[in-house]
Amino acid sequence: MNNGQRKFGRMPAAQEQGEVLASFGEYTEAVALVEKLVEANFPMNAIAIVGKDLKTVERIRGRMNYGKVALSGxxxxxxxxxxxxxxxxxxxxxxxxSIAVSNVIQPVLIAAGxxxxxxxxxxxxxxxxxxxVSSSMVMAKEYEVQVPSNLLAxxxxxAAKPVEGA
Structure with missing residues (x-):
């Protein structure tokens, strides 16, 4: 048992379900709202961006064969x-x-091999x-900005106030 401690240091703590402040189709829009709240001195540790309807997208980057593997190595x-x-x-x-051969070229060729x-x-x-070869990423259909119920108002x-200096 871990007594409520996080297993990994970079993993966010599980936050109780908050109230939805706003929903967005793009992550950057949700981040913009969070930035606005943080600029207005809203407690940033009370804000969560929650992705809904997650999907994994894998993009194919190219073919892989022994020649490419050897060249990469x-x-x-x-x-x-x-x-x-x-x-x-x-x-x-x-x-x-002799310095170029013994101190530079030989180590480079040996390490390349x-x-x-x-x-x-x-x-x-x-x-x-x-x-x-591919790269994958997790994407969401919708992003919700959530805050605790007692801070929703x-x-x-x-969020309704205009940004100062804009």
């Missing part, structure tokens, strides 16, 4: 190798070409291997 590895080469000591009495192999193995062993009054 090599690029990441090369960058890591370059960053590590910046911290390697320079031998005394060495000329510029390791990154490529690592990414290929990881892709080959993936259980849910798909032939495409105050919130309505503040």
């Amino acid at each position: 090599a690029t990441t590895g090369a960058f890591i190798g370059f960053v590590l080469s910046l911290f390697s000591p320079v031998p005394e009495g060495a000329d510029a070409s 390791i990154g490529m192999i690592f990414n290929i193995v990881r892709f080959a062993m993936a259980r849910n291997k798909r032939s495409f 105050q919130a309505k009054e503040m």
